[in-house]
Amino acid sequence: MDEEYDVIVLGTGLTECILSGLLSVEGKKVLHMDRNDYYGGESASLNLTQLYRKFRPGQEPPSTFGRDRDWNVDLIPKFAMASGEFTNILYHTDVTRYLEFRQIAGSYVYRDARISKVPSNNTEAVSSPLMGIFEKRRAKKFFEFIQAYDFTNPATHQGLDLNTVPMTEVYKKFGLETGTQDFLGHALALHLDDAYLTQPAKETYERICLYMNSMARYGKSPYIYPLYGLGELPQGFARLSAIYGGTYMLSKKIDEVVYENGKVVGVKSEGETAKTKAVIGDPTYFSDKVKKAGQVVRAICILNHSIPNTADADSLQIVIPQNQVNRSHDIYVAAVSYAHNVSAKDYWVAIVSTLVETAKPEEELQPALALLGPIAEKFVDITDLYEPTTDGKAEGVFVTKSYDATSHFETVCQDVKDVYKRVTGNELKVENMVKKQEEGGAAE
Amino acid sequence: MSAPSQTPAAAGAASNTPSSTAPSASTTNADASSAAAALKPIQVKLVLLGEAAVGKSSLVLRFVNNEFQENKEPTIGAAFLTQKCKLDDKIIKFEIWDTAGQERFHSLAPMYYRNAQAAVVVYDITKAASLDKAKSWVKELQRQANPNIVIALVGNKLDLAATSRAVPAEEASAYATEAGLLFAEASAKTGDNVMDVFTEIAKKIPLEQLLASRGRAGASGASGAGAAGRVDLNAGPGGRNAPQGQCGC
Numbered sequence: 001m002d003e004e005y006d007v008i009v010l011g012t013g014l015t016e017c018i019l020s021g022l023l024s025v026e027g028k029k030v031l032h033m034d035r036n037d038y039y040g041g042e043s044a045s046l047n048l049t050q051l052y053r054k055f056r057p058g059q060e061p062p063s064t065f066g067r068d069r070d071w072n073v074d075l076i077p078k079f080a081m082a083s084g085e086f087t088n089i090l091y092h093t094d095v096t097r098y099l100e101f102r103q104i105a106g107s108y109v110y111r112d113a114r115i116s117k118v119p120s121n122n123t124e125a126v127s128s129p130l131m132g133i134f135e136k137r138r139a140k141k142f143f144e145f146i147q148a149y150d151f152t153n154p155a156t157h158q159g160l161d162l163n164t165v166p167m168t169e170v171y172k173k174f175g176l177e178t179g180t181q182d183f184l185g186h187a188l189a190l191h192l193d194d195a196y197l198t199q200p201a202k203e204t205y206e207r208i209c210l211y212m213n214s215m216a217r218y219g220k221s222p223y224i225y226p227l228y229g230l231g232e233l234p235q236g237f238a239r240l241s242a243i244y245g246g247t248y249m250l251s252k253k254i255d256e257v258v259y260e261n262g263k264v265v266g267v268k269s270e271g272e273t274a275k276t277k278a279v280i281g282d283p284t285y286f287s288d289k290v291k292k293a294g295q296v297v298r299a300i301c302i303l304n305h306s307i308p309n310t311a312d313a314d315s316l317q318i319v320i321p322q323n324q325v326n327r328s329h330d331i332y333v334a335a336v337s338y339a340h341n342v343s344a345k346d347y348w349v350a351i352v353s354t355l356v357e358t359a360k361p362e363e364e365l366q367p368a369l370a371l372l373g374p375i376a377e378k379f380v381d382i383t384d385l386y387e388p389t390t391d392g393k394a395e396g397v398f399v400t401k402s403y404d405a406t407s408h409f410e411t412v413c414q415d416v417k418d419v420y421k422r423v424t425g426n427e428l429k430v431e432n433m434v435k436k437q438e439e440g441g442a443a444e
Numbered sequence: 445m446s447a448p449s450q451t452p453a454a455a456g457a458a459s460n461t462p463s464s465t466a467p468s469a470s471t472t473n474a475d476a477s478s479a480a481a482a483l484k485p486i487q488v489k490l491v492l493l494g495e496a497a498v499g500k501s502s503l504v505l506r507f508v509n510n511e512f513q514e515n516k517e518p519t520i521g522a523a524f525l526t527q528k529c530k531l532d533d534k535i536i537k538f539e540i541w542d543t544a545g546q547e548r549f550h551s552l553a554p555m556y557y558r559n560a561q562a563a564v565v566v567y568d569i570t571k572a573a574s575l576d577k578a579k580s581w582v583k584e585l586q587r588q589a590n591p592n593i594v595i596a597l598v599g600n601k602l603d604l605a606a607t608s609r610a611v612p613a614e615e616a617s618a619y620a621t622e623a624g625l626l627f628a629e630a631s632a633k634t635g636d637n638v639m640d641v642f643t644e645i646a647k648k649i650p651l652e653q654l655l656a657s658r659g660r661a662g663a664s665g666a667s668g669a670g671a672a673g674r675v676d677l678n679a680g681p682g683g684r685n686a687p688q689g690q691c692g693c
């Protein structure tokens with residue numbers, strides 16, 4: 001490794017792997033290292049042995065859970081929005097070639113102590129218990145407004161300029177109840193708290209559009225999920241990087257990042273120094289360059305049954321809007337199962353998560369845990385969320401963000417674009433980046 | 445099964461398919477191939493594993509293009525080739541994955557072999573240590589890969605047997621039998637035994653089972669959601685974030 005590289009990347013989480021994939025495709029010479037002996041860092045999926053090593057050191061997984069190879073348990077609960085930016089990057093980099101995706105079977109929202117499916121079509125909407133008949137009419141008017149809205153055509157605005165009016169004004173105009181507001185703002189726009197109410201409505205409008213467009217794409221829910229777990233995603237982008245010449249080294253202890261006159265000049269590992277002018281790394285490699293931006297509690301629950309009241313769904317999301325349980329942040333449940341090759345036959349893996357508000361984080365998850373039925377095993381993880389303190393341009397060291405509490409990868413894409421721009425000085429454009437391989441073709 | 449043959453349809457459709465002459469062993473006749481062309485090929489993911497420089501890429505190049513390059517560069521860029529084989533009344537489309545060099549520092553991603561139906565584990569008959577590495581790959585596959593995976597152990601560079609053989613054929617063959625692997629010595633340079641390796645693999649793959657598990661929709665069915673809830677993202681980027689004023693709700 002005593003060589004010079006354009007970029008050295010530390011940590012093989014999804015954000016870092018997308019970046020090294022993109023930079024390699026552009027012809028940059030990339031060295032990518034990880035201290036772990038597996039890919040994915042904080043966004044890895046673990047097999048049983050790895051899972052128990054992490055959460056129950058010294059304890060063996062119960063034999064009822066079956067074979068190691070059947071399990072790929074995610075550490076972070078996220079799905080891909082079918083029409084989101086992440087899916088767009090997957091497609092344009094041809095990483096879709098390496099992965100297989102499946103729909104998430106349904107999205108549910110908690111209201112008045114029970115869960116109901118977010119309607120995915122008109123028939124479901126008509127029979128949905130989420131709103132009374134008069135409220136449904138008002139909601140219909142709201143959706144018609146959203147659908148017709150054109151920023152360039154004031155005739156469609158009904159007096160509401162979404163660039164400036166706060167979302168509360170929009171709700172008021174259509175006379176929507178608070179329960180409906182919870183549904184729109186939290187189950188569809190996927191806001192984590194109510195701060196959005198006083199912000200310009202545009203962002204909420206865009207989020208609702210993303211949700212509806214994603215829902216329309218495959219029909220059951222707005223989400224898709226890779227077979228064998230989320231850990232496949234960083235591996236897919238690592239392969240993209242390798243195909244374009246990226247060098248990969250796992251199990252590499254990083255001794256130090258080397259600076260000269262305040263600028264990075266290399267990375268030292270196991271006594272050798274690789275030269276470079278730019279280093280990208282996740283927060284765990286740069287504890288001196290990040291600040292804490294919150295704390296998430298996640299409970300990884302293994303179930304030997306489907307989640308009650310979901311019609312035996314093989315996978316789902318449940319959003320518990322904060323108002324419904326007297327909190328300031330929503331609680332999410334993300335569940336997948338053996339149908340996605342993440343667990344042994346007839347097992348489900350549900351991750352319950354929220355942003356920590358009290359000194360007893362695990363208890364905060366209780367309203368969601370109570371929805372799951374009997375839990376065979378539960379691993380609780382409380383993680384600090386970090387973000388960089390500087391843009392890194394002065395030193396040439398660019399630190400990524402921790403994986404946040406949102407239920408999808410859109411904020412990961414924002415971070416990728418942001419870091420990409422800081423590193424290269426250019427806006428990221430993935431369209432036509434990779435010559436897509438034709439079906440049936442041979443390529444070399 | 446006839447020797448691998450690129451069906452006319454496939455060769456025509458793929459702009460970058462090398463115009464290789466069909467391998468001489470080919471017995472494909474026009475009738476058979478047009479009947480077969482009407483069938484949907486069965487996709488089989490095949491991965492290559494083995495120490496650096498044992499000849500993994502060279503074996504694929506021989507199989508797919510029937511050519512050989514002396515002093516081949518370490519693999520960069522070549523990572524995904526396809527080749528069709530006819531087996532009785534079925535067409536198998538091998539989707540061949542090469543290591544893209546990630547193997548060099550023992551950093552191959554498990555994703556690489558996770559859902560493979562076949563693996564060719566290669567060693568170099570002139571380097572004894574490369575057989576040990578091959579054995580450790582076999583172990584890893586038997587532990588982590590699909591339980592029905594068909595594994596072939598291939599001792600490459602057979603053309604060098606007379607001058608510099610370091611691994612006796614009997615030793616490797618005995619190990620292969622014990623571990624339940626297909627076994628052959630081959631030469632990517634001369635082409636000796638290369639086609640046969642892939643033919644034997646094709647014969648051993650439980651095709652009926654594969655088709656059954658994929659369901660009628662196939663693993664990568666038409667655009668949109670397949671019968672099993674699978675989605676094909678290769679069908680297109682789809683409606684992204686709709687431009688303003690075009691919300692899909």
Ligand SMILES: Nc1nc2c(ncn2[C@@H]2O[C@H](COP(=O)(O)OP(=O)(O)OP(=O)(O)O)[C@@H](O)[C@H]2O)c(=O)[nH]1
Pocket residue numbers: 494495496497498499500501502503513514515516517518519543545547600601602603604630631632633634
């Ligand atoms: N004599 C002889 N040389 C071979 C044979 N197959 C490959 N080689 C040579 O061995 C070297 C390595 O071959 P590759 O096909 O690049 O090996 P590889 O396993 O793909 O190597 P990496 O991609 O670096 O892991 C090249 O110089 C080839 O020309 C063979 O059958 N006989």
Ligand SMILES: [Mg+2]
Pocket residue numbers: 500501502518519542543
């Ligand atoms: Mg190679």
